Amino acid sequence: MTEEIIIAGFGGQGVLSMGKILAYSGVMQNKEVSWMPSYGPEMRGGTANVTVIISDERISSPILNAYDTAIILNQQSMDKFEKTVKPGGLLIFDPNGLTRLPERTDINIYSIEAADEAGKRGLSKIFNMIVLGGFLKLKPLVAPEFIHKGLEKSLPARHHALIPENEKAIEIGKELLTPVHVLN
Amino acid sequence: MGELRLMKGNEAIAEAAIRAGCDGYFGYPITPQSEVMEYLMAEKPFERTGMVVLQAESEVAAINMLYGGAGTGKMVMTSSSSPGVSLMQEGISYMAGAELPAVIVNIVRGGPGLGTIQPSQADYFQAVKGGGHGDYKMLVLAPASVQEMCDHVKLGFEKAYQYRTPVMILSDGAIGQMMEKVVLFDQVPRRTDAELIEQCPWASNGRPKTRNHNIITSLDLDPAGQERVNLKLQAKYRLMEQNEVLYEEIQCEDAEYLFVAFGLSARICQKAIDMARAKGIKVGLFRPITLFPFPSMEVSNVGNRVKGILVVEMNAGQMIEDVRLSVGCKIKIEHFGRFGGIIPAPDEVVRALEQKIIGG
Numbered sequence: 001m002t003e004e005i006i007i008a009g010f011g012g013q014g015v016l017s018m019g020k021i022l023a024y025s026g027v028m029q030n031k032e033v034s035w036m037p038s039y040g041p042e043m044r045g046g047t048a049n050v051t052v053i054i055s056d057e058r059i060s061s062p063i064l065n066a067y068d069t070a071i072i073l074n075q076q077s078m079d080k081f082e083k084t085v086k087p088g089g090l091l092i093f094d095p096n097g098l099t100r101l102p103e104r105t106d107i108n109i110y111s112i113e114a115a116d117e118a119g120k121r122g123l124s125k126i127f128n129m130i131v132l133g134g135f136l137k138l139k140p141l142v143a144p145e146f147i148h149k150g151l152e153k154s155l156p157a158r159h160h161a162l163i164p165e166n167e168k169a170i171e172i173g174k175e176l177l178t179p180v181h182v183l184n
Numbered sequence: 185m186g187e188l189r190l191m192k193g194n195e196a197i198a199e200a201a202i203r204a205g206c207d208g209y210f211g212y213p214i215t216p217q218s219e220v221m222e223y224l225m226a227e228k229p230f231e232r233t234g235m236v237v238l239q240a241e242s243e244v245a246a247i248n249m250l251y252g253g254a255g256t257g258k259m260v261m262t263s264s265s266s267p268g269v270s271l272m273q274e275g276i277s278y279m280a281g282a283e284l285p286a287v288i289v290n291i292v293r294g295g296p297g298l299g300t301i302q303p304s305q306a307d308y309f310q311a312v313k314g315g316g317h318g319d320y321k322m323l324v325l326a327p328a329s330v331q332e333m334c335d336h337v338k339l340g341f342e343k344a345y346q347y348r349t350p351v352m353i354l355s356d357g358a359i360g361q362m363m364e365k366v367v368l369f370d371q372v373p374r375r376t377d378a379e380l381i382e383q384c385p386w387a388s389n390g391r392p393k394t395r396n397h398n399i400i401t402s403l404d405l406d407p408a409g410q411e412r413v414n415l416k417l418q419a420k421y422r423l424m425e426q427n428e429v430l431y432e433e434i435q436c437e438d439a440e441y442l443f444v445a446f447g448l449s450a451r452i453c454q455k456a457i458d459m460a461r462a463k464g465i466k467v468g469l470f471r472p473i474t475l476f477p478f479p480s481m482e483v484s485n486v487g488n489r490v491k492g493i494l495v496v497e498m499n500a501g502q503m504i505e506d507v508r509l510s511v512g513c514k515i516k517i518e519h520f521g522r523f524g525g526i527i528p529a530p531d532e533v534v535r536a537l538e539q540k541i542i543g544g
Contacts, residue, residue: 020190020363027190027365035190035363039216039301060454062362065529153190 001056003141004064008049008081009073014128017154018071019050022132025142025150026054034062047076054141071135075099088183092134102180109181110134117176118169126162126169133173144170187368193333193359194219196366197263197289200337202229205372206287207258208236210249212268215301216357217291220263233374243268247275247288254284255400257380257387259341263289265357266307267298270315276350277316281402281413283386285344287337288322289353291360294525302525303357305447308502311354312476319414321421323351323428324475326446330364332473338369343428347420348386354475356498358448358527421477429482430473435461436486439468441541444483444507445496446472448527453496455530460537467537475503480510487511492541496533497521516541 005022009015016037026033036051051067053059070081072093078100085091087106095101096115114130117123123130136142142150147170151163191199198220201209206229211221221239229235240246246262253260264272269290279286292307294300309315311324323343325336333355340351380387388398404410432450435457436442443453450471460467470486472479487493487507493515495504501519508517520536522528 023363024190027188033190033363033365036358037361039357039361059364060458061452061456061530062364063358063448063452063527063529064455065531 001141002059003054003069003139004067005052005054005069005071006049006064006067006081006084007052007071008047008077011046011048013048013073015048015073016050018128018132019052020154021129021147021150022054022142023052024154025147028149028153029142029146031055031142032057032059034059036062047074049077049081069135069139071131073131078102090138092131092138092177094131105181106183107181108183109179110138111178111180112173112176113178114173114176117172121172123165123169126166129166129169130173130176133170134177136170137174137177186370189366189368190363191330191366192219192361192363193327193330193355194291194361195223196330196334197337197353198223198227199368200334201261201287202227202233202235203369203371204338204341205233205259205374206235206261206341207374208238208249208253208260209262210238210240210246210253210260211262211264212240212243212246214265214268216293216303216360217263217265217289219360220289233371235374243271244275247272247279250286250288251275251279251282251284254279254286255282255387256389257384259285259375261287261289261337263291265291265293266295266304269307269310273310273316276322277314277318277320278402279350280316280320280322280417281318282400283348283417284350284400285341285348286350287340287344287353288350289355292354292356294523300525301357303359303448303527304498304523304525305356305449306499306502306523307354308475308497308499311352312478312506320417321424321476323347323349323424323477325351325353325430326473326475327353327355327359328447328450328471330359330362330366333359334366334368338372345383347424349420354447356448425477428474429477429479431479431482432471432473433486434469434471436468436470439466439486439489440491441465441467441537442487442490442493443467443469443496443533443537444472444487444493444503445469446475446503449496449498452528452530452533456533456537459530460534463534465537465542472503478506478510480506483507484510484512487515490515492516493518494533494537494541495519496528496536498527499523516544518544
């Protein structure tokens, strides 16, 4: 099993930390992982993305141009990464702020209104965990107990009191996922 | 087994320095390697092991602090990225001339000039052919994973002291910034003063009555003396060529074509191998781990068994010169590279193999 994922959105949405929690959870479950962030001028311009690879085998290239899953959280990222999903792959997006919805017909597409839900519940800081929950519902790569360990490892100790809230957000995300285009 | 962590390459370098028993880190911030000093400052090794961490006023100051520290036998390290490493070249040449051990990390970014902050491998020539003046070499290690970023720090210090030479770790912004699993080796205690005096009888760290002054210098105005220094250095480099070559062969046994690549490019080539083999193209990878000493004999042995070689580098064609010198002219050898901070995608590499080697 190898899952190649791109998570892309604005800086501040928790894109990098979502990837980090996923990667650390993979480590806890004894998977091979790599986490490759954008750190260049594009990040300074406000967009952020991270490539996460989780595999049972040694990971070759940490840099990819085609992905099994794209998690897309803003319009710039939709424009850039919709076309990079492998045929038959998965695209999850939050429609909040998007001006153009995905158009591919050869991939599975789900929307998740995570920003809206997080706002309603006053949980804007764990918006990214809601999105992660949606992804994990479709691709349960890592078992919940290892997500818990991943949260413990990737959050500083002073934030450990927030772990139950993060886990709750993951459960909310699983409920919130809406199919947009599903292949037979 | 050591401690398992998920770390950035830059952080792994910093933690490995602490654990290797490093006495002092001197550096100046520059993207994409600032996490090395950030990690050290946050981790406070001055409380953990007594290791000094100091932000110098410039890269020139940092490399000369290394010269001073190494001259007393202390285990010292610096890190920077391309423009900063260019500033250090005079100091590196002096350290090679004065035979001083140290580890110097270059997390390469795109150049020339101030260039970009994105990853590159365009400093191969500078690292391997002597970026400073005079006939000198450094042992140059090229890690391709976060695990090797960690392991090469320890190995680098061992070799620096074994040969009394500066050692360079030549990596790039991508491996510096990415996180992977890493198994950290156990803490090696910093050497005591007594151990240092015993292990570094050449060091200038206080003269007991039993010996003459130790003088650390790269200056000998008498040409006969300076030639002796050069002969000694060259003998050392020949010994390194005999004993310190490191490389990795991946899927070379049945290969009809060969990628030669180091560092990040080698990782991209591994993906390209999977893609090419899925199309029925039997290609393997030869990955030099030491860039000096270059695995000439070893790449020649593999290279002369295949129909063609594609050297993949994030530069305009630097290591390819050493591959051509090693393999000779009977085999077709071409270069594929992207420049200025662009990372080649695995499918681009496969296309280049098809166009430049198989179809060419």
